[in-house]
Amino acid sequence: MVGSFGHICESIENLSQDYLQPDQKKNSLLNPRAPIYASGISLMLADHDLVNHKLYNCPNHWCVTDVPNLLCPNCKGKMKCGTTYVSPSAENTVEGGFVKGLITYIVMDNLEFMPVSANNFITLLNKLNVKDVSALEETVVDFGVEEGLKLLKLSLECKTVLTSFYLGNVP
Numbered sequence: 027m028v029g030s031f032g033h034i035c036e037s038i039e040n041l042s043q044d045y046l047q048p049d050q051k052k053n054s055l056l057n058p059r060a061p062i063y064a065s066g067i068s069l070m071l072a073d074h075d076l077v078n079h080k081l082y083n084c085p086n087h088w089c090v091t092d093v094p095n096l097l098c099p100n101c102k103g104k105m106k107c108g109t110t111y112v113s114p115s116a117e118n119t120v121e122g123g124f125v126k127g128l129i130t131y132i133v134m135d136n137l138e139f140m141p142v143s144a145n146n147f148i149t150l151l152n153k154l155n156v157k158d159v160s161a162l163e164e165t166v167v168d169f170g171v172e173e174g175l176k177l178l179k180l181s182l183e184c185k186t187v188l189t190s191f192y193l194g195n196v197p
């Protein structure tokens with residue numbers, strides 16, 4: 027496989043379910059499904075957002091659609107009760123993300139990752155043939171949405187993502 031994206035998937039597969047939030051499943055990361063409103067619609071980015079998107083349901087059944095007055099498949103009544111779609115955001119999310127907080131991860135140059143443990147650390151030092159721990163250097167890096175997007179692009183292109191980004195000449 028070109029790039030490093032496969033290593034991220036592999037790392038997720040190897041990650042114990044114990045590290046995930048209780049309501050999250052690995053499968054939704056490994057086999058993401060398009061949200062309901064995107065099915066049957068072009069995969070091009072929509073020119074509207076869903077913040078004020080209306081949904082309509084049958085007053086008698088748990089059916090919902092985004093087209094007003096469609097007929098309910100159960101009772102053939104008009105689905106016309108307006109409901110407002112609520113987008114997930116920092117304000118309405120109880121605890122965001124997939125993995126639990128307060129756990130530190132080792133991320134490799136090819137984006138393979140694993141929880142920090144003495145075992146993982148020693149295995150890595152051996153694998154990378156590090157004989158003298160004092161030769162290691164600590165570097166603090168900035169990481170935000172912009173960096174995330176650039177790393178995502180690099181992850182599709184090369185296997186030395188972190189080196190290319192933080193030590194190379196990536197614009």
Ligand SMILES: [Zn+2]
Pocket residue numbers: 084085086087098099100101102103
């Ligand atoms: Zn109905």
